[in-house]
Amino acid sequence: MSVLQRILAAQAPCRKDSWLYRILPSVSHKPFASIDQGHINHNWDEVGPDPNQLRWKPFEIPKACQKKVDFVSGLHTLCGAGDIRSNNGLAVHIFLCNSSMENRCFYNSDGDFLIVPQKGKLLIYTEFGKMFLQPNEICVIQRGMRFSVDVFEETRGYILEVYGVHFELPDLGPIGANGLANPRDFLIPVAWYEDRQVPGGFTVINKYQGKLFASKQDVSPFNVVAWHGNYTPYKYNLENFxxxxxxxxxxxxxxxxxxxxxxxxxxxxxxxxxxxxxxxxxxxxxxxxxxxxxxxxxxxxxxxxxxxxxxxxxxxxxxxxxxxxxxxxxxxxxxxxxxxxxxxxxxxxxxxxxxxxxxxxxxxxxxxxxxxxxxxxLDEDYYKCWEPLQAHFTPTSRSPTEPK
The missing domain is CATH 2.60.120.10 (Jelly Rolls)
Incomplete structure (x- = not known):
């Protein structure tokens, strides 16, 4: 992997694009058709609003012996706001999976995924190359990038999805040039490819306007032999903060x-x-x-x-x-x-x-x-953690050094 350097450091608006050199163009596929949405949901009016403090116990990972669940079928939308079609908003997803994506890949036409693994390691295949991700690291798969996820055990994590904008480093202001997440610590993949025919077809899953669609193609989508540009997936180790x-x-x-x-x-x-x-x-x-x-x-x-x-x-x-x-x-x-x-x-x-x-x-x-x-x-008793709070206000007490 190579250093992202100044791709994220540029604070002024800049053009983001990449050129990918493929064995076969990505347009070579069958038509997309709607598929089961699973637990992906961008309907923010599904239930009424709730202003209470909310807390969830650890989200349960399906057992592989009961049902195989890969990264895409294990996506669950927890909350969100905004509108995908107007490119403004976000969603928070939980991923709960126990098996790898086999001859399947995913891409998001709606926004960027910031992936935070909590349990289990992920080997992420992208059109730009491979990234190995483990807890205490994060990665960002930007809008439109195809990727597939291999897991090695029961795996759980969090996803922050944003529409219409991209993640960038915050303005440092008076902090100056160094501090927080430094550009030198972000990593991007180097080109890797597979020239592979897929009997029965490779399934490409697309999230478009909040819905899932699937298409078949005869070859692996990871057939990019070289690329250049600044629109890439990337990863970061939180220990470097x-x-x-x-x-x-x-x-x-x-x-x-x-x-x-x-x-x-x-x-x-x-x-x-x-x-x-x-x-x-x-x-x-x-x-x-x-x-x-x-x-x-x-x-x-x-x-x-x-x-x-x-x-x-x-x-x-x-x-x-x-x-x-x-x-x-x-x-x-x-x-x-x-x-x-x-x-x-x-x-x-x-x-x-x-x-x-x-x-x-x-x-x-x-x-x-x-x-x-x-x-x-959902922890129905969350509010009880504040019930034992006691008042300690003593209006008649004074500090020994406080003038009378």
């Missing part, structure tokens, strides 16, 4: 943990940000160090790749998730609050062995029927 943090007092906004952003037309407002909470030092003085209780204008879907997220002592587990909608209050559970309130403020390591992330959006997300009703993983 350079953390910026508060070193005096107070909290910095979680935007300092942004790996990639998909901008909207409004300056400073994102359709979606991909944010991580990696291992780091906490040194802020006179500060309640866990995330403070808040309401804001963003929708926050959180997932956990591994470990224990510091602001949630129980119930938030790897392979699960939570959704806090716009203006819905949320923050640390009662156990975390009590522990942090009594802790001695000295330098401490935070999140060792942990990687939590957030898909944050300026859009108001709707949850699908699968997410609210049929997945079987």
């Amino acid at each position: 350079m953390v910026i943090n508060a070193v005096a007092f107070d909290h910095a906004d979680p935007s300092i943990f942004t790996v990639l952003t998909a901008k909207s037309l409004r300056p400073g407002v994102a359709i979606a940000d991909f944010v991580i909470f990696p291992p780091r030092w906490g040194v802020a003085d006179k500060t309640f160090r866990p995330p403070y209780y808040h309401r804001n204008c963003m929708s926050e879907f959180m997932g956990l790749i591994k470990g224990h997220y510091e602001a949630k002592q129980g119930g938030f587990l790897p392979g699960g998730g939570s959704l806090h909608s716009a203006m819905t209050p949320h923050g640390p559970d009662a156990d975390c609050f009590e522990k942090a309130s009594k802790a001695k403020l000295e330098p401490e390591r935070i999140a060792d062995g942990t990687m939590a992330f957030m898909f944050e959006s300026s859009l108001s997300l709707a949850v699908t029927k699968w997410g609210l009703k049929t997945c079987g993983c």
Whole structure:
């Protein structure tokens, strides 16, 4: 693999394209026909809105002995907003699979996929070459790129899909040239091809306007012998993220943990940000160090790749998730609050062995029927984690140094 270098670093709008040199043009295929949609769903009016704090237990992976499920048939839409046809919006999907895609590939005519594996390793074949992906890494398959996924065990992960825009590095502003996700750490595939006839036909699955269609062709679609350009799939190891943090007092906004952003037309407002909470030092003085209780204008879907997220002592587990909608209050559970309130403020390591992330959006997300009703993983008791909170307000107390 080679370094992505300045493809993602360019902050000004630039043309994105690639030239692919094929053994046989991709137009050589039978007509597309509609197929079973499975659990892919872009109908945001399927069930009524729910402003409550939502949390899901780890999403269950089908057992291979009961039913073989590959990456495409294992896609489940959890929530989203916007409109595919007008190229504005996003969707959050969960993938739950136990088998590889055999003589099948997939491409998305609607938007970009940011793939976050949580359990199991993926070998992703693309028209540009191969990428090996494992937990604590991410990859982006951009709109229209064909790919196939091999898995080696029961596999689970998260997908952030954005329509009409592409992921890019956030503007660093006063941070300057270095920090957060550095361009040098992004990797892209080198050309690899297979010149293979497929008896019975190779199935190409297309997601178009939120629906699935399939076509047959006689040869493998991964017959690209060479390519050049800047419109490519790419991957990134989250361990390479350079953390910026508060070193005096107070909290910095979680935007300092942004790996990639998909901008909207409004300056400073994102359709979606991909944010991580990696291992780091906490040194802020006179500060309640866990995330403070808040309401804001963003929708926050959180997932956990591994470990224990510091602001949630129980119930938030790897392979699960939570959704806090716009203006819905949320923050640390009662156990975390009590522990942090009594802790001695000295330098401490935070999140060792942990990687939590957030898909944050300026859009108001709707949850699908699968997410609210049929997945079987919704934690109905989530609200109870805040019930033990006690008031500690003492209006008559004064600091010894406070003047009378």
